[in-house]
Amino acid sequence: MVDALDQPTGAAGGHAYAVGVEILPYELVAVLVDATGRQVDMRRWPIVDMEIKTVVGQIADAALELVDTALDVRLPDPRICIGLQIGGPVETDEGTVLAYANHPTDSMYAGRDYHWREPVPLASLVAAATGCPTVIENDGAAFATLEQRVGVGRETPSFAVVLIRDGVGGGIVLDGRLMSIPFEFGHIKVRPEGRWCVSGDRGCIDAYSGRRAVRAIAGEVTGADSDLESIEAAIVLCERQNAATPHVTAAFRQAGEAVGHGIATVLSLFGLSHMVVYGPPDMVDPATGRAAATAFATGVRNFPSLTYPLFRSAQVLIRPLSVDQGAHGAALVAVDRLINVHSDDMEGSRR
């Protein structure tokens, strides 16, 4: 665990700031927030390759550029700290990414596979490159932190977040504390002997509901030998009015139903009053007008029938993913852990 920032003094308003960085495949998104969590600036950069040395170097460059431009500050500076988040298992105490990989069928990165097979002490590598205290979380926990500070966390001390991207993840806050547990929402079993997911699990939400799974299922139901080229192609198919349309639309609805089943499990188990689902707008948000999103949301909203009656009135909010939310969440993790330090914050591992 890294030390909290010294009491801030001097320029940049005399206040502490946090840089939040979301590490995505071949892309970084970074935001700068002040100690209240207010976003000051946001940038995104492509990553040339996913070699660890390259990623660390580009994170350092991104942080340097952001604070230089927004605050006229050069790193290292005692007022600046960094929060990282990544879509893989992390050991938060050690600041280590335990594994990070894409899957061959994540076709938007086709031919650009990467695989961090050994644990990577990413927080200490970034701290060494920037001179700034650095913490790391996984993506689900970062989104849960975002919700805790600027979302449903203002209404309730206990809630969970579901994050839909290529796969499905999540984070949970109980009694006001971000839980140091894996919260593998995507691997809740919804059909014990069902479809295989890429992690070798069977019948879990991840086998039905992420971009990767929906694309594969759409490929299967349309008779294609391989996956559709992209999730966007599947989304378009829902609006073509051809023979494949009802089948592909059903795949999106099935994806939503699997998420709804998982929501019902979490609501029944923890008695939560709120859950939040983040996902690609065209896939999950009916406000986009996309048929795929309407089908998905319809599936999700089936959750009350699968939920213990006492908790059926819980609010489930579907939020479209935007570019900066993940990095903002990472920055808020840094604000919580390195600026506004709470004595009972939990540390540990998150997978």
Place this chain on the structure above:
Amino acid sequence: MTDVDQQFQRAIGLDVGGTKVAGGVVNGAGDVMERLALRRAPGSHREEVVEDLIGAISELMGRHHIDAIGIGAAGLIDWPEGHIRWAPSNGYDNLSLRSIIEEATSIPTIVDNDAHVATWAEANLWSDGPQRHLAVLTVGTGLGAGLLLDGRLYRGSSGIGAELGHILVDKHSKAICSCGMTGCLESLASGTALGREGRAAAQSNPGGLLARMAGGPQNVTGETVYEAARRGDTTSLELFAQLGYWLGVGAATLVTLLDLELIIVGGGLAVAGDLFIEPMREAMTRHAFATRHRTLPKIALARLGPDAGWIGAGMLSLEHLRQSRVNGAGVATG
């Protein structure tokens, strides 16, 4: 609490069930100073329940110096207020039990859900030392669960805590649960489920051991299945294996979400643990996520049996007293 406090502070612990009140006096280390059992009629009125409790407390206070009182009760209970909102097995609701007992005794009191206090006892008196991340499954007529997460009891926003028994595990099941749903865990892994499946098995084999032991298929209960299994009846053994399978599916969900260190199985069916623990372990291993990359929790039978509730209530009351003193008037978190 120092070791000395643990030895010398005393609490009354009481466990208010549907048909009885169990209780006694413990110290902070969980040592039993005195044990008493008081039976009462099911569905007693609230006045009778309160009278029973105050009578038991007065009796124990006459023989011990008491520092705190802890009560575990079935139902929906606001924490830390100790207000029983709903107790379906006891026929009363909206009972501010904590304030009633404190007014009557002038002794700091806690009132908590019975599964929570039992979890507290099992976690703190575990043979390998106190545990911080575990679930206690109470398999009896129904299926209850208590969670201790990072050393804290999880009570949820409603005080009802973890309703593991009511997560949906088999969408295609026709088994109806007491909650009105079909296919939830309790409908497949409980004494009620065992009896139902036993009756179905006996009906399809009226000349079999189960039907003969019960005097007819319609009379088969969970107990009949247990007795038949003990005599080596393969159908009954298979029913226990099936119960273990579904418990394992439920345990797998806990492992996937919570990465627990220990799962303790208690309740009335724990006496048959040898008949279902292994199938439970196999199913948990099969259905939990990333089993090759994690240490799966140990599944073990509860140590304290029916004493867990009242001992845990007493211990929790002393822990609450300790934390209240540390935090001033603050609310303890145990």
